[in-house]
Amino acid sequence: MSNDRLLAEAWLEALAVGTAADGTIETYQDDLDCYLGWLSSAGLRLSGVTFACLVGYFGHLSAKGYAEATVAHRRAVVRTLHAWLFAEGHAEGNPAALLEPLQRSRNVPFVLSIDETERFLDTAHALAADGSLGLYRRAAYARRAALFEALYSSGMRITEAVRLPASVLANNGKMFNIRGKGDKERMVPLGSRAVEAMRLWRSLAAEYGVISPQWLFHSVRDGTKPTSRSAAFRDVRETAEMAGLARPHEVSPHVLRHAFATHLLSNGADLRAIQTLLGHEDIGTTEIYTHVDQRRSIDMVMRLHPLGAS
Missing domain, CATH: 1.10.443.10 (Intergrase catalytic core)
Structure with a gap:
């Protein structure tokens, strides 16, 4: 298992020890797989990610046609992961520090009469x-x-x-x-x-x-x-x-x-x-x-x- 994968799994374990529910952990796992897969295909490592890299990742998600809610969730996972890596001493900086949470538009739900x-x-x-x-x-x-x-x-x-x-x-x-x-x-x-x-x-x-x-x-x-x-x-x-x-x-x-x-x-x-x-x-x-x-x-x-x- 790569060092990036080990660090990501360690973050998930830290979440599990906290208040995150099982369903939340499973969702985060999917989002992590997507992010780590993109880093690998781009020849990048977690330790070398820059803000420009993150912009490229989110552009990739948009180009793939992911729903707004999915992009917002994956953005939140990236922000939280890099904040944890920096706080735990696994990274010299936090490239996601400048990322603001996406303000999701609220679509009026479909309702039966x-x-x-x-x-x-x-x-x-x-x-x-x-x-x-x-x-x-x-x-x-x-x-x-x-x-x-x-x-x-x-x-x-x-x-x-x-x-x-x-x-x-x-x-x-x-x-x-x-x-x-x-x-x-x-x-x-x-x-x-x-x-x-x-x-x-x-x-x-x-x-x-x-x-x-x-x-x-x-x-x-x-x-x-x-x-x-x-x-x-x-x-x-x-x-x-x-x-x-x-x-x-x-x-x-x-x-x-x-x-x-x-x-x-x-x-x-x-x-x-x-x-x-x-x-x-x-x-x-x-x-x-x-x-x-x-x-x-x-x-x-x-x-x-x-x-x-x-």
């Missing part, structure tokens, strides 16, 4: 209630409907939802505690429709003979592991297509989280309350939904006002 959301959820419930299907298929569709209701009812992230314990339903599931980003806990609500959907899913799973005492959402055939994020994404996309939504390829579990926040705001909910429910540390992150609400209002005027199309 209330009617579209109801059509999406109704489609999932109709599949679970189809008596012509076998028990396995009905249980799988019931799990799907319950997960969708949980996401829309609470605004949870998909990573939080698929890790919900079975004990959520112990106290009628009206409010429960979850552990979110940064290992921070918050209380989130569940509507009665979500609770009923969860109970149906659990009863069908039990009837099929597989019910997990640990996980709320799990495979119909195996209760030892929680439902995967990839399975949830697939189920959402398939249901969006079956519901006849206009842009099914853009519907994801996170879109249901956006719908939760936007629909609350549209109905007069306080922005601070939405921030707490979503688990946002910065109110600025939550404010994106005010732009969504404004955009929807403008679209409505343009469609419905007599002079809108003039």
